[in-house]
Amino acid sequence: MNGPHDLGGQMGLGPVAPEVDEPVFHAGWEKRALGLTLCAGAFGAWNIDESRHARENRHPVDYLSSSYYEIWIKGLERLLLRHGFVSQRDLAQGRAVDGAPQPKRVLKAQDVAGVLARGGPCDRPVNAPARFKAGDKVLTRNFSPAGHTRLPRYARGRRGTIEAVREGFVFPDTNAHGKGENPQWVYTVVFDGREIWGDDADPTLTVSIDAWESYLEPA
Amino acid sequence: MSHDHDHDHDHDNELDPMAARVRALETILTQKGLIDPAAIDAIVDTYETKVGPRNGARVVARAWNDPDYAEWLKRDATAAIASLGFTGRQGEHMQAAFNTDETHNLVVCTLCSCYPWSVLGLPPVWYKAPPYRSRAVIDPRGVLAEFGLTLPADKKIRVWDSTAELRYLVVPQRPSGTEGWSEDDLASLVTRDSMIGTGFALAPDQKGPAA
Numbered sequence: 340m341n342g343p344h345d346l347g348g349q350m351g352l353g354p355v356a357p358e359v360d361e362p363v364f365h366a367g368w369e370k371r372a373l374g375l376t377l378c379a380g381a382f383g384a385w386n387i388d389e390s391r392h393a394r395e396n397r398h399p400v401d402y403l404s405s406s407y408y409e410i411w412i413k414g415l416e417r418l419l420l421r422h423g424f425v426s427q428r429d430l431a432q433g434r435a436v437d438g439a440p441q442p443k444r445v446l447k448a449q450d451v452a453g454v455l456a457r458g459g460p461c462d463r464p465v466n467a468p469a470r471f472k473a474g475d476k477v478l479t480r481n482f483s484p485a486g487h488t489r490l491p492r493y494a495r496g497r498r499g500t501i502e503a504v505r506e507g508f509v510f511p512d513t514n515a516h517g518k519g520e521n522p523q524w525v526y527t528v529v530f531d532g533r534e535i536w537g538d539d540a541d542p543t544l545t546v547s548i549d550a551w552e553s554y555l556e557p558a
Numbered sequence: 559m560s561h562d563h564d565h566d567h568d569h570d571n572e573l574d575p576m577a578a579r580v581r582a583l584e585t586i587l588t589q590k591g592l593i594d595p596a597a598i599d600a601i602v603d604t605y606e607t608k609v610g611p612r613n614g615a616r617v618v619a620r621a622w623n624d625p626d627y628a629e630w631l632k633r634d635a636t637a638a639i640a641s642l643g644f645t646g647r648q649g650e651h652m653q654a655a656f657n658t659d660e661t662h663n664l665v666v667c668t669l670c671s672c673y674p675w676s677v678l679g680l681p682p683v684w685y686k687a688p689p690y691r692s693r694a695v696i697d698p699r700g701v702l703a704e705f706g707l708t709l710p711a712d713k714k715i716r717v718w719d720s721t722a723e724l725r726y727l728v729v730p731q732r733p734s735g736t737e738g739w740s741e742d743d744l745a746s747l748v749t750r751d752s753m754i755g756t757g758f759a760l761a762p763d764q765k766g767p768a769a
Contacts, residue, residue: 347668349692355704357684368577374598407686433582435589448596458647461723489721543714549722
C-alpha cells in the first residue's frame with residue numbers, strides 16, 4: 340500500500356537527532372512491548388509480513404505521531420483481535436473476559452535463548468532458475484497495490500542494474516495476506532541517484548534495494 | 559512489570575497511557591495462559607546484556623586482522639559471522655558492505671526498521687524514526703553531517719535500503735596507526751554507528767567507551 344511507512348525521500352520530517360549514550364529502552368513499558376510482541380509471534384498464528392502490514396496499515400497522522408513501540412503495540416492488538424486471542428471486551432476491561440484458541444506454542448523462559456538464536460529464516464527453494472543475472476539492466480514495476488509490498492514508491496518505474504542474485508525468499512506481498520509464501524528470487528538492484536531523484540541529485544549517490552523477481556522487468 | 563524509569567510518581571494511579579495499555583495486554587495474555595512473563599524478562603535481558611554492537615565489533619576486528627576471514631565475510635557473511643557465534647533473529651541472512659577509499663556505505667530501512675540484530679542488537683530510536691528513514695536515501699551527506707561526518711566531495715556514497723530479509727553490516731575502514739594491534743584492541747575502536755555507516759571507526763587517540 341502507498342502507506343505512511345513508505346518514507347524514502349519524504350521531506351520536512353526534521354533532523355535525525357541522534358542521542359548520545361542512548362539506552363536500549365526509554366521506558367519500562369517498551370521492554371514489555373518488545374517481549375510481548377516476540378512472545379505473541381511465537382504463537383505461530385501470523386508471519387512477519389502480516390505483522391509488518393498490521394503496523395503499517397494505519398492512518399498517516401496516527402503512524403507519524405506514534406512512537407516506535409507504540410506502533411508495535413497497536414499492531415499487536417490488531418493481530419491478537421484478528422486471530423481471536425483477545426477480544427474487545429478483554430481490552431475494555433483490562434483483564435481476561437473471553438476465552439482464546441490454543442496457539443501452536445507458548446514461549447517459555449527456558450526456550451527463549453534457543454528460539455532467538457534460531458531466528459526465522461525466510462529462504463526457500465524456488466522451482467525455477469533465476470530470471471536475471473548480475474549486470475543485467477532492469478526496470479522496476481510501477482504499481483500501487485492496496486495490500487502489502489516491499490517495493491518502495493521511490494524505486495518504482497526506475498531503471499537499475501542487478502548487482503547480485505540473492506536467494507529465494509518468501510514473497511511478502513502474498514504472505515502478508517494469508518495467500519501463501521510463493522517464494523521468488525531476490526536481487527540487489529542498484530540505481531543511480533539521479534535516476535531516482537532527478538538531475539539535482541548528489542552525483543556520487545547510488546541507492547540499492549533488495550527486490551523480488553516479480554518487481555522487475557528486463558530493461 | 560519493570561519500574562526502572564526514573565521519574566517520580568505513584569505507579570498505582572498515574573501510569574502513562576502506553577504503560578497502562580501494555581500492562582493491560584500483558585495481564586490479559588498472562589491470565590489466558592498465552593504468555594510467560596518470565597519469557598519477556600529473558601528476551602529483554604538478551605538484548606540489554608547479551609546481543610549488541612560488541613558482537614559486530616568482533617566481526618569487524620577479525621576482518622581487519624585476518625584477510626582470509628575478510629574474504630569469507632565478503633563471500634558469505636552469514637556463515638562467517640555465525641562462526642564467531644552470532645546467529646539468530648534478524649541476522650538470518652547477512653551481507654557485509656566494506657568501506658573503501660572510493661566508497662562509503664550507509665544502511666537504512668525506509669519501510670520499517672530492518673537492522674542486523676544479531677551483530678548490532680536493537681536499533682537506536684533515530685534509526686527507526688521518520689527523519690533518518692526519509693532522508694538517508696535522498697540526502698545522505700546531510701544526514702552524515704548531523705553525525706559530524708564530512709566525506710570528500712568525490713567520495714561515492716552507496717545507500718543500502720533493507721527492503722527484504724537481507725541484513726547489512728558496514729565494515730568501516732581500519733584506522734591508521736593500528737598496525738600490530740590485537741583483535742580486542744581493534745574491536746574497541748569499532749562503534750555501532752561505524753557499522754551502520756553513520757560513523758567512522760575511532761582513531762587510536764579517540765579510544766574510549768564505544769557508542
